[in-house]
Amino acid sequence: MDAQAQIKETVTSNPVVLYMKGSPKFPQCGFSNMATQILDACHAKYVAVDVLADQAIREGIKAYANWPTIPQLYVNGEFVGGSDIMRAMYENGELQTLLSSTGLAK
Amino acid sequence: MLSAQQLESYITQHLACEYIKVSGDDGTHFEAVIVSAAFVGKSMVQQHQQVYAALGDRMRAEIHALSMKTYTPEQWNNKS
Numbered sequence: 001m002d003a004q005a006q007i008k009e010t011v012t013s014n015p016v017v018l019y020m021k022g023s024p025k026f027p028q029c030g031f032s033n034m035a036t037q038i039l040d041a042c043h044a045k046y047v048a049v050d051v052l053a054d055q056a057i058r059e060g061i062k063a064y065a066n067w068p069t070i071p072q073l074y075v076n077g078e079f080v081g082g083s084d085i086m087r088a089m090y091e092n093g094e095l096q097t098l099l100s101s102t103g104l105a106k
Numbered sequence: 107m108l109s110a111q112q113l114e115s116y117i118t119q120h121l122a123c124e125y126i127k128v129s130g131d132d133g134t135h136f137e138a139v140i141v142s143a144a145f146v147g148k149s150m151v152q153q154h155q156q157v158y159a160a161l162g163d164r165m166r167a168e169i170h171a172l173s174m175k176t177y178t179p180e181q182w183n184n185k186s
Contacts, residue, residue, distance in 0.1 A: 031171060067151075068158050068165040069172070084173055085150050 003060030011074040015102035016046035019061045020071040024048050031083040035071040038083075038090045044099045075102060107133035108168050113161075114138075120160035124179050134170035141182040150176065 001009070011017050016039070022028030024036045039046050051058035051070055062068050065079040073080040075098055081089070089095035110128040113136055118126060123142045130136035138157070145153045153176040158165050165172070177185065 031173075062166075066155060079151065081151050082154070084175065085154065088150065088175075 003056040004064060007057065007060055007064045008077075010047070010049065012077040014047040015076055016044055016099065017049060017074040018046050018071055019049045019051055019057075019074075021050070021052050023050055028052060029070075031069075032071045035073065035083045035086055038086050038095070039073075039099075041090065042096050042099050044102075075099065109133075110136060113169070113172075116164060117157060117160050120162075121156060125182065134168075136169065136172050138172060138174040139177075140174060141177045141179055143179055145176055145178045146180075 018035055018039060020027060020029075020032035020035060022032055024040075027033035027036055036048070049057065051061060058070070061070065061072060065072060067079065067082065069082050071083055071086075073082075073086055080086070080095075080098065086095060089098070110130050113130075114126055114128040117123065117128070117138070117140065121140075121142055121144060123140055125141040126138065128136055128138045140157060142156075144156060148156070154174060157172075157174060157176065161169065161172075
């Protein structure tokens with residue numbers, strides 16, 4: 001399976017997926033760290049994919065959403081945004097609403 | 107080393123901005139506030155993609171991180 005197919009499989013078989021640098025416990029970048037903190041603040045359950053562990057995924061994810069940076073959040077298979085957009089949506093409450101729709105956040 | 111001013115001019119060459127302010131002085135991490143009529147009717151994702159498109163390959167090669175806030179002229183006027 002190539003990287004694009006693998007990414008599609010991951011984001012469509014899990015309701016909330018965060019592509020990040022490092023892991024939620026040990027984020028390797030300030031922006032990825034902020035993304036995990038926002039999801040935690042929403043009490044969201046999510047699957048985290050460490051792009052540093054797989055070079056093909058690291059490059060592939062940039063092409064997948066036509067988005068050159070990491071982290072990237074996917075909900076129900078749709079690309080939601082990077083850390084700036086996650087923060088803006090958290091601040092105006094849209095992210096909480098979106099995550100509630102997955103049934104995985106309070 | 108890439109300066110905030112250079113980055114500002116890279117963006118404005120390909121995207122007409124009513125207002126733009128880029129800051130950051132370490133050469134790789136930048137923050138930008140961008141107001142453009144081109145953002146009208148676009149989602150936040152599309153607005154950021156427009157800025158990334160304006161930067162093209164520079165986004166991969168020279169810039170490690172660009173944190174941005176994008177506004178339409180109307181949003182910007184209502185904000186201030």
